[in-house]
């Protein structure tokens with residue numbers, strides 16, 4: 495796929511490229527942060543814009559020859575603003591983590607206090623983990639999810655915020671299957687005199703399509719990844735009001751980055767254009783329906799889900815008490831059958847985030863392949879069987895056969911075969 499030249503010049507890389515296409519086609523991608531972009535997005539990302547330096551913003555660049563880069567970035571910005579109904583969009587962040595770093599830099603001074611959730615509570619490394627720059631530059635206070643229910647308790651968050659007196663509250667999560675009430679968090683932030691950054695990395699596409707409430711126009715800053723549910727290819731984005739526009743642009747460049755990856759900005763332009771089409775809303779609705787079908791299918795077969803279900807694109811399975819297996823073992827056993835997902839901490843997890851008690855499964859990629867609720871129930875059945883019999887060869891063989899059938903029935907990147 496798109497690799498004729500590499501095949502001639504660099505067989506070693508070409509082999510890995512071809513093998514990866516094959517892997518994506520022949521296994522089920524249930525990593526909740528992953529998706530399959532369109533071939534148009536792939537083409538834009540693999541374009542000559544990788545050659546171009548375009549430091550600055552459209553119309554005000556540090557280098558010449560930027561007229562076409564300007565056009566591409568203006569398209570990406572205009573489409574992002576329309577898609578998210580935002581006053582300002584910066585489409586240059588190389589990823590969601592850079593978007594977060596920039597948004598923090600835009601409103602904080604070193605030593606300021608941020609209040610965020612840690613990895614055990616569905617947070618992200620870039621929210622102030624001590625190994626991340628944010629954890630070293632800012633004073634990090636933490637809030638959690640309810641260890642029993644897995645839910646975000648807004649009154650408890652308010653108490654934490656009154657106690658910690660943060661300069662910034664970070665909301666938005668990597669493994670939270672429920673709707674987030676942005677207004678409630680914003681009012682807490684306002685009451686304690688803090689900025690509010692809503693990180694919608696995972697649910698950018700759900701927000702764009704209106705199947706999850708939007709924090710845009712509510713939170714001071716909204717950050718996201720563009721390669722997850724919104725399917726616009728690898729990258730990040732910051733959205734904000736006109737009041738923070740200049741601070742955000744300066745924080746992205748020169749604050750945390752140099753030249754923008756213009757090939758990825760081109761991918762974002764194409765992906766946002768696709769997300770503005772009515773078909774994308776249908777896609778996002780199907781994502782939520784498929785996640786519910788997966789949740790129901792797993793629950794019916796003896797799995798315990800954190801929060802008891804899902805409103806979004808993912809489920810978080812708490813293996814404690816129901817299964818004699820840990821997250822990592824489950825991840826490995828499922829991958830051996832062609833079901834690719836990840837071990838994940840669950841709220842209240844006594845185990846370290848790298849060797850946790852749960853698994854996380856998301857449906858954005860399978861939904862892109864055309865899976866419906868019935869197919870998702872088959873996926874649930876496969877997962878449940880492996881979780882119950884992780885080392886049983888007959889089960890593994892049977893599940894692998896089902897996975898092969900599902901892949902054959904839902905072809906991927908067909909045009910490039």
Ligand SMILES: *Cc1c(COP(=O)(O)O)cnc(C)c1O
Pocket residue numbers: 527589590591592594617618620666667668693695696719729730
């Ligand atoms: C995925 C994710 C990010 C960004 O990750 P990148 O890999 O840097 O794009 C940020 N925040 C949350 C909550 C995420 O899940």
